[in-house]
Amino acid sequence: xxSGSPESSxxxxxxxxxxxxxxxxxxxxxxxxxxxxxxxxxxxxxxRARSVFDLVAGFVYSxxxxxxxxxxxxxxxxxxPLDSITLAGxxxxxxxxxxxxxxxxxxxxxxxxxxxRKFGLGPLGAPIVGNVAIQAMIEHHAMVYRDLHDxxxxxxxxxxxxxxxxxxxxxxxxxxxxxxxxSDERVAAYTALMSASQPLVTEEILDAxxxxxxxxxxxxxxxxxxxxxxxxxxxxHLELVLFDLPAVAERGRTRFADAGFGDRARTCxxxxxxxxxxxxxxxxxxxxxxxxxxxxxxRHILAAARKxxxxxxxxxxxxxxxxxxxxxxxxxxxxxxYLLAMGRGxxxxxxxxxxLLVEAGFxxxxxxxxxxxxxxxxxxxRAGANIAASPVNKAH
Numbered sequence: 001x002x003s004g005s006p007e008s009s010x011x012x013x014x015x016x017x018x019x020x021x022x023x024x025x026x027x028x029x030x031x032x033x034x035x036x037x038x039x040x041x042x043x044x045x046x047x048r049a050r051s052v053f054d055l056v057a058g059f060v061y062s063x064x065x066x067x068x069x070x071x072x073x074x075x076x077x078x079x080x081p082l083d084s085i086t087l088a089g090x091x092x093x094x095x096x097x098x099x100x101x102x103x104x105x106x107x108x109x110x111x112x113x114x115x116x117r118k119f120g121l122g123p124l125g126a127p128i129v130g131n132v133a134i135q136a137m138i139e140h141h142a143m144v145y146r147d148l149h150d151x152x153x154x155x156x157x158x159x160x161x162x163x164x165x166x167x168x169x170x171x172x173x174x175x176x177x178x179x180x181x182x183s184d185e186r187v188a189a190y191t192a193l194m195s196a197s198q199p200l201v202t203e204e205i206l207d208a209x210x211x212x213x214x215x216x217x218x219x220x221x222x223x224x225x226x227x228x229x230x231x232x233x234x235x236x237h238l239e240l241v242l243f244d245l246p247a248v249a250e251r252g253r254t255r256f257a258d259a260g261f262g263d264r265a266r267t268c269x270x271x272x273x274x275x276x277x278x279x280x281x282x283x284x285x286x287x288x289x290x291x292x293x294x295x296x297x298x299r300h301i302l303a304a305a306r307k308x309x310x311x312x313x314x315x316x317x318x319x320x321x322x323x324x325x326x327x328x329x330x331x332x333x334x335x336x337x338y339l340l341a342m343g344r345g346x347x348x349x350x351x352x353x354x355x356l357l358v359e360a361g362f363x364x365x366x367x368x369x370x371x372x373x374x375x376x377x378x379x380x381x382r383a384g385a386n387i388a389a390s391p392v393n394k395a396h
Contacts, residue, residue, distance in 0.1 A: 059145065064104045069138050073105065074121060074129045081118035136196040143170060147341040154340060168343040173245065174292065180271045184247045191224050191248055194288070198226040201287060204370045205318050208378050211235050214283040218243060218308060220272055220301070221289040225252035229259050240265040241278055272301055277308040284309050285316045288376075290353070291335060292345040302360035309383045315362060321377040322347045330374060350379060357381045 054061075068074060071091040076082065082090075088098035102119050105111035110125035121129065128134050147165040148154065154165075172186050173179040211217060211231055216239040219228045228240045240261065242252040246269030256265040268278050284305050290298055305315055322331030331347035339345040348356075354365035362381035370378050 061108055062141065062145070064101070064108060065110065066138055066142065067101055068105055068110055068125065069128065069135050071101075073101070073111070074125045077111070077119065077121050077125075078129045081114040081120035083118050087119065133197045133200045136193055140193055143167060144338060144341065148337060151337065154337070165341045165343070167338070167341045171292075171342050174343045174345075179245050180269075180274075182245055182247055184250070187245060187247045187251075191251060194223045195226045198223070198287075199230075201318060201376045202227050202230045204372060204376050205285075205287070205316070205378060206230065206234060208368045208370045209316060209380065211238060211283060214314070215239060216241065216281050217283040217285060218278060218281040219285045219287065220244075220277065220305060221286065222252065223248060225255040225265075225267070227285070227287050228252075228265065229255055229261075232259065232261055232265060238264070241281070242267040243270060243272060243277055245269065245271065272304060273297060277304050279308045281309045282313040283316065284313070285318070287318045289319070290317055291319045291321075291339065291347050292342070294344055294346070295356070297344075298356055299360065302356060302362070306361040306383055311383050311385050313383045315357070315381050315383065317353065317357075317379045318376045320347055320375075321353065321379075322349045324373045324377050327374045350377070353379055354381070361386055 071093070073087070073091060076087060076090045084099045084102060085095055087102070088095045091098065093101070102111055105125065106113055106119070106122070108124065109122045110128075111119050112122040114120045128138075143166045147167050168174055171190050172182055205227075212235060214235075215237070217228070217231060218241045219225075220243050222228055222242045222244055225240075225242050228242055232238060232240050240256070242249060242256075242265075244252065244267075249267040249269040252267045256267070259265070270276075286301070286305070290301065293301065302315075309315065320327070320330050320335055322328075322336075324331060331349075335347040339347070350367050357365045357379075358381075361384050363384040365379055365381035368378040368380055370376055
């Protein structure tokens, strides 16, 4: 059934009618009063009221989590429950402040009360213990929240006295005229964050897709080689090639040397929006790269990737995608505004990403299920027989 068929038009009209009736009820004060008291609607009404309040209070919840991480509350509780006085001495707060933090953490299931006097790890706090990736992302979000403090100004492109956001400065390649010239100092912070958070994504990729049938893997924008190192350890036969900005690629060279990969791993420094990629690959990966760029740049990246890969080779794209079932807010809400503050890019639906792949000369893109779609979605496509024409304009 096409979107312009009479049937679909009627479906749209009926859907609009029901939505109008629903919203008329939900905005009616008398209905709201009745719904919270009628036994059959009370549960739904209360659940939705809680959901709205959680949206309002979300920043407060995140700051409670940040305080727990910075004060190492979870680490202090990992060996067993502690009373508030003992914990206060360990985290450097007085007893009242410690109990206020613990009460808040209990309500968020980060901490649990034990025997009314002691506190232990809760179901949401326990996974954070020793997890460098999660802790790094929690710390990173202090910057994100500063950039989002005035969302309307951000949407209007108003910077005020600041020429750029904290995120734009943190990810310097997003606005640099010559990314190749970025120094090691400028790339150090974001490279370290990507490396720390990479294991969350890497496990999802390697559990969903096997590189056993490939011989040479090029990771475009692969940072310091954290992802390639994990792939290389699982598949000892695989030749590994890392392509990233010169200062970043140099960090990858050190990682590969420390991993003992020898001649089967090499790095190439360059700008994938301007410089040619090393060719002769039968597999290419783009991990958390495509959503950093607008469509024009994505076309350039994918066209360059198609030139670097042999016909029949596979491109693997891993990143959060819009409209992912069970993780819908991650793409359009979270990454929609995160990337806006960063200065460019957006999360795309699988269909939109598939269209861009086909346009670049790849065949039959398909979405591969991952265990935790919240962390990443995975799309693969085979290189077709024909190579798409390169974009006319440079992507910078």
